[in-house]
Amino acid sequence: MHARRHLLSRLSRLCACLAGPGLLLMASAAPGTTWAQAGAPALRIVVATPAGGASDTAARLLAQSLAKLQGRQVIVDNRPGGNGVPAVQSVLSAAPDGQTLLWAQASMAGMPMLVKSAPVKSLAEFVPVSLVVNLVYGVMVNSKVPASSVAELSAHLKARPGALSYGTGVLIEYMVTEHFLRASGAKALRVPYKGGAQLMPDLISGEIQFNIGPLAPALPHVRSGKLRLLATLPDRVDAAPGVPTLAESGISTEGLPTWNGLIAPPGTPREVAERLAVDVNKALADPGLRSAMEAQGLHVNGGTPQQMSAAIEAAAATWRQFIRDYDIPQE
Numbered sequence: 001m002h003a004r005r006h007l008l009s010r011l012s013r014l015c016a017c018l019a020g021p022g023l024l025l026m027a028s029a030a031p032g033t034t035w036a037q038a039g040a041p042a043l044r045i046v047v048a049t050p051a052g053g054a055s056d057t058a059a060r061l062l063a064q065s066l067a068k069l070q071g072r073q074v075i076v077d078n079r080p081g082g083n084g085v086p087a088v089q090s091v092l093s094a095a096p097d098g099q100t101l102l103w104a105q106a107s108m109a110g111m112p113m114l115v116k117s118a119p120v121k122s123l124a125e126f127v128p129v130s131l132v133v134n135l136v137y138g139v140m141v142n143s144k145v146p147a148s149s150v151a152e153l154s155a156h157l158k159a160r161p162g163a164l165s166y167g168t169g170v171l172i173e174y175m176v177t178e179h180f181l182r183a184s185g186a187k188a189l190r191v192p193y194k195g196g197a198q199l200m201p202d203l204i205s206g207e208i209q210f211n212i213g214p215l216a217p218a219l220p221h222v223r224s225g226k227l228r229l230l231a232t233l234p235d236r237v238d239a240a241p242g243v244p245t246l247a248e249s250g251i252s253t254e255g256l257p258t259w260n261g262l263i264a265p266p267g268t269p270r271e272v273a274e275r276l277a278v279d280v281n282k283a284l285a286d287p288g289l290r291s292a293m294e295a296q297g298l299h300v301n302g303g304t305p306q307q308m309s310a311a312i313e314a315a316a317a318t319w320r321q322f323i324r325d326y327d328i329p330q331e
Contacts, residue, residue, distance in 0.1 A: 040099070042073035045262070047103040048087035050080040052197030053169065054214030055260050058133045058298050059103045065283035080194040082117075083171060083331065084108050089119045091126070096267035098276055101129060106257035107172035109312055110319030114171060116330050122316060126263035127270070128308035130277040132284065135258045136239075136297040137176065138215040139231040139246060140222070142206045150231050150249035153210065157186035164209040165189040167199035175322050176233070176256055177212045182326065183251045203227065215240065215297035234258065239297050257315040259301060261308050273305050 043066065047059050056078065063074040079087040087102060088111070094100035104123060112118040120126075139150060145164075147153035157164055166188050168174045174190065181188060191208050193199040196217045202208045203218075204226045211218075212233075219239060221227040233246040233253045247253050262280060264273050283289060284302045293300050322328065 040070075040072050042075050042099070043070070044075045044077050044094075044100045045103050046077045046079055046087045046091050046100065048079060048084040048105065048108070049169065049195035050197050051078055052217060053195045054135050054216035054296065054298065055103060055105055055170075056195075056197075057216055057296055058135075058260055058293060061289060061292050061296075062132055062280070062283060065286055065289045066279060069279055069283050083115045084111050085115060085117055085119060091263075091265055092119055094265045096127075096265045096269070098264060098268055098272040101262045101264055101276070102126065103132075104261050104263045104312070105170060105172065106259050106311070106315045107170040107175075109257070109315035110171050110175070110322070113316075113319055113323055114328065114330055123263065123312045124309070124316075125266050127266065127268040127273050128305040128312065129262040129264055129273050130280040130305065131259055131261040131301040131303040131308050131311055132280065133260050133293060133301050134299040135260060136215045136235065136237050136299065137173075137212055137233045137258060138218055138222075138229050138240070138243075138297075139180070139210070139212050139233075139249075140203065140218050140227045140229055141210045142203055142208075143226055143228055144206055145209050145228070147230065148228065150244075150246065150251065153230060154184035154186055157181070157184065157188055161187040162189060165191050165207075167191050167193050167203060167208045167211045167213070169193050169196040169199055169213055172256075172258065173211070173213045175319070176253070178326055178328075179253075179322075180212060180246070180251055219297065235299070237297050239295065255318055257311070257318055259311050259315075261301075261311065263308065263312075270305070277303075277305050277308075 045059055047056050049055050059076050063076050067074040079090050091102040109123050112121050147156050166177055196213050200217055203211050222229045229243050231246040231249045232243055281302045284300050290300050
């Protein structure tokens with residue numbers, strides 16, 4: 001008994017910290033924690049983007065809190081690239097025991113329609129767990145682009161059809177940028193990247209001229225003057241005071257899905273998914289976690305498995321409409 005108390009005392013002093021891909025987080029739990037009592041193996045959260053982006057940051061913040069709450073290891077496993085296919089495939093083939101989850105992004109709802117090699121016909125094949133956050137996006141330009149507003153960027157692009165390029169880290173950035181270009185009557189060249197952290201150096205250097213993507217990785221560069229933030233979407237954020245929304249700038253963003261959430265492998269028992277959802281929502285209720293996420297331009301969401309399922313269905317419908325309206329081919 002003395003040895004056990006000593007071990008728990010040592011574990012309680014461990015501090016979870018953010019690291020690179022394959023992040024390992026561990027913390028002790030109060031006596032009676034079900035996961036710890038069951039001797040559960042590490043929980044693995046598979047993220048389809050590289051370390052450093054908005055989705056990865058949100059996943060790591062949540063993992064840190066879940067590790068403390070559940071009293072077990074939580075691993076963030078980055079599987080970037082391929083429009084999310086490697087990440088989806090990794091979780092699709094995992095055991096349906098609640099030990100592996102996919103960090104699902106709204107853009108993944110469009111993957112089966114846009115990517116020929118997609119391993120699923122719909123994200124609905126997975127078992128929903130919980131929504132986690134909504135990302136805030138920004139319309140960002142290289143500091144050398146002569147535009148201080150969305151209207152000026154539109155005019156600049158229209159005067160040089162196809163001469164400027166934009167980067168996309170995930171498919172949802174493709175959707176919103178194409179929507180912006182069509183609404184502006186402009187044309188630009190798309191340059192795909194594995195994630196926002198990878199495109200950011202090229203945006204700063206001027207290799208690409210603009211990006212409509214998650215605000216979090218761009219904020220330090222906006223504050224340093226290397227990038228110019230013209231608008232946010234779908235909402236204004238405290239992290240960028242005075243910056244209008246894209247809708248306020250004349251481009252509607254109604255129906256744009258920007259959520260991130262968790263889903264489990266097909267066949268995962270419903271009670272396991274519901275139990276995980278309870279823990280996720282407990283973690284998201286922590287004021288420290290909420291504050292850390294909001295500082296990164298992440299709006300805390302949360303919810304039930306049923307709400308996660310509804311979000312997937314709505315995002316898929318948005319993608320189908322987008323593909324029809326814009327005649328987007330499969331890649």
